[in-house]
Amino acid sequence: MTLLALDRLTVRRGDCPVVDGVTLDIAGGELVGLIGPNGAGKTTLLRGALGLLPAAGFSSLAALPAAARARHAAWLPQNREIAWPVTVRDLVALGRIAHGAPDPDHPAVDRALAEMGLVPLAGRRATELSGGEQARALIARALAQEAPLVIADEPVAGLDPAAQIATMQVFGGLARSGRGILVSMHDLGLAARHCTRILVLHRGRLVADGAPADVLAPALLAAVFGIRAHLEQAADGLVVQPVALAEAP
Amino acid sequence: MRQPLLLGLLAGLVAALFVASLAVGPAGIGLRGSLAALVAGGDGPAPLILREIRLPRALLGLLIGAGLGLSGAALQGFLRNPLAEPGLIGVSSSAALGAVVAIYSGASAAFALALPVFALAGALLGVLAILALAGAAARTLTLILAGVAVSALAAALTSLVLNLSSNPYAAGEIVFWMMGSLADRSMLHVAIAAPFILAGGIALLTLGRGLDALTLGEDAAASLGIGLAAMRLRLVLGIAAVVGAATAVAGAVGFVGLVVPHLLRSATGARPARLLWASALGGAAVVLAADVATRVIAPERDLKLGVLTALVGAPFFLHLIRKTAREAA
Numbered sequence: 156m157t158l159l160a161l162d163r164l165t166v167r168r169g170d171c172p173v174v175d176g177v178t179l180d181i182a183g184g185e186l187v188g189l190i191g192p193n194g195a196g197k198t199t200l201l202r203g204a205l206g207l208l209p210a211a212g213f214s215s216l217a218a219l220p221a222a223a224r225a226r227h228a229a230w231l232p233q234n235r236e237i238a239w240p241v242t243v244r245d246l247v248a249l250g251r252i253a254h255g256a257p258d259p260d261h262p263a264v265d266r267a268l269a270e271m272g273l274v275p276l277a278g279r280r281a282t283e284l285s286g287g288e289q290a291r292a293l294i295a296r297a298l299a300q301e302a303p304l305v306i307a308d309e310p311v312a313g314l315d316p317a318a319q320i321a322t323m324q325v326f327g328g329l330a331r332s333g334r335g336i337l338v339s340m341h342d343l344g345l346a347a348r349h350c351t352r353i354l355v356l357h358r359g360r361l362v363a364d365g366a367p368a369d370v371l372a373p374a375l376l377a378a379v380f381g382i383r384a385h386l387e388q389a390a391d392g393l394v395v396q397p398v399a400l401a402e403a404p
Numbered sequence: 405m406r407q408p409l410l411l412g413l414l415a416g417l418v419a420a421l422f423v424a425s426l427a428v429g430p431a432g433i434g435l436r437g438s439l440a441a442l443v444a445g446g447d448g449p450a451p452l453i454l455r456e457i458r459l460p461r462a463l464l465g466l467l468i469g470a471g472l473g474l475s476g477a478a479l480q481g482f483l484r485n486p487l488a489e490p491g492l493i494g495v496s497s498s499a500a501l502g503a504v505v506a507i508y509s510g511a512s513a514a515f516a517l518a519l520p521v522f523a524l525a526g527a528l529l530g531v532l533a534i535l536a537l538a539g540a541a542a543r544t545l546t547l548i549l550a551g552v553a554v555s556a557l558a559a560a561l562t563s564l565v566l567n568l569s570s571n572p573y574a575a576g577e578i579v580f581w582m583m584g585s586l587a588d589r590s591m592l593h594v595a596i597a598a599p600f601i602l603a604g605g606i607a608l609l610t611l612g613r614g615l616d617a618l619t620l621g622e623d624a625a626a627s628l629g630i631g632l633a634a635m636r637l638r639l640v641l642g643i644a645a646v647v648g649a650a651t652a653v654a655g656a657v658g659f660v661g662l663v664v665p666h667l668l669r670s671a672t673g674a675r676p677a678r679l680l681w682a683s684a685l686g687g688a689a690v691v692l693a694a695d696v697a698t699r700v701i702a703p704e705r706d707l708k709l710g711v712l713t714a715l716v717g718a719p720f721f722l723h724l725i726r727k728t729a730r731e732a733a
Contacts (some may be wrong), residue, residue, distance in 0.1 A: 191583075222649060230623065232620075239674040239675070240674045245674075252628045
């Protein structure tokens with residue numbers, strides 16, 4: 156089932172298109188990694204698709220009324236803001252605002268806490284947790300929203316390697332349970348290993364869309380990222396390790 | 405603490421302080437006498453004092469305290485900043501300017517209600533200026549900067565009026581008025597302030613869900629279906645009505661909107677929506693208590709309410725800064 160459809164989505168800043176005519180579909184069961192260098196327009200694309208920025212072209216999500224949009228897609232911004240020292244349970248319950256009041260005793264809150272392994276931390280103040288625990292609590296908040304589509308902006312930035320892998324595994328599990336997941340990221344190795352599909356954004360345009368092994372080829376890595384990488388097809392997936400800047404052509 | 409218990413305790417405290425406010429005063433009518441006079445009515449001196457002097461004072465303390473506490477909680481929640489204060493959006497300074505113009509021009513001497521009416525007009529002009537400067541759909545930072553600008557302009561104009569005032573009595577009156585007080589207010593003052601404070605207060609109380617969502621930041625709140633532009637407009641108009649009306653009848657009563665939400669934040673589990681009701685009750689309790697204290701501490705000296713709240717509030721503010729610095733370290 157298609158959960159997100161973009162058709163020639165364009166976001167301009169002044170006269171300059173930051174996102175330029177992006178067309179794509181995302182279905183349930185996919186874990187889609189959106190990669191691209193700094194300034195490629197990843198965050199702008201995600202926010203435009205969510206209807207948080209005025210955009211030209213079509214986004215099936217932005218076309219929905221705000222309340223329906225909130226029940227269809229959960230959005231995890233990059234900054235992971237937790238403004239007040241609320242308990243983890245109350246934080247997770249904020250996801251229920253998409254359905255009305257943030258009820259901390261709603262079964263969806265218990266399920267989200269359990270799914271993210273947060274039951275022992277439920278009574279702790281969210282602001283006192285480690286970065287990795289906060290990231291998990293915020294993902295649980297998105298789960299409590301019970302939206303079929305989860306869109307996350309650099310959800311693994313700033314996390315230690317174990318938390319990065321754990322987070323990607325959580326997203327993988329969510330995708331296998333039928334949700335559609337779209338995450339922007341910088342770590343090509345993690346993207347190659349965990350995503351079922353990779354989108355490459357370069358100067359606002361979608362330049363590649365496909366399985367990691369098909370997309371992450373030396374020519375693309377040199378042209379888009381300006382790097383040379385060690386690529387190896389291991390038994391359990393593709394390994395990508397950037398090693399040097401690409402030589403100028 | 406469980407929410408109903410906390411609100412029950414605060415409501416009980418407010419009720420007790422309201423009764424205390426009715427029972428304390430230079431006329432020396434005690435607790436039982438006050439309540440009897442108020443309930444029985446009649447034309448004797450005691451019922452008259454209660455109806456005309458003490459009841460309006462207690463009602464204004466209740467309304468203004470609740471309004472200031474609620475405004476502070478709403479603004480802090482919206483800005484996600486525990487140091488935000490309702491005066492930040494410039495309405496109290498512009499209301500003060502209106503009042504000062506009323507005193508300076510002699511309008512308040514000719515017609516007693518000119519002062520609150522001018523002050524309300526000042527508040528209205530202030531909020532219109534902010535909305536014109538920032539635009540109704542402005543981003544939060546633009547809104548705050550507009551508030552700071554309007555506040556600075558109003559303060560400068562107030563200074564100009566004081567500077568140009570050739571009448572030392574008018575200047576003295578302006579200075580005393582700006583200290584903030586509930587003394588010698590009538591039921592007419594209540595009638596002027598109450599509709600604005602109640603309407604603004606109701607507008608602010610409806611913001612709870614959006615304020616809760618803003619715990620996650622503006623982008624995440626918007627993605628949860630919260631309309632931020634509409635919310636911002638309701639917040640500004642609500643605070644303008646409450647703070648404008650409060651300043652119009654009582655002058656500047658500082659620190660209540662800053663300190664009360666702080667005192668109650670942890671008891672409400674730091675949830676912004678819960679803090680709204682708690683801060684309204686807490687603000688009412690603080691202003692009623694401070695107003696009773698002005699009468700008890702210096703019965704013959706007319707100690708100003710705003711001076712007392714600032715004297716208690718400023719050290720508390722310093723304590724907050726130190727605590728914030730320690731937590732950041």
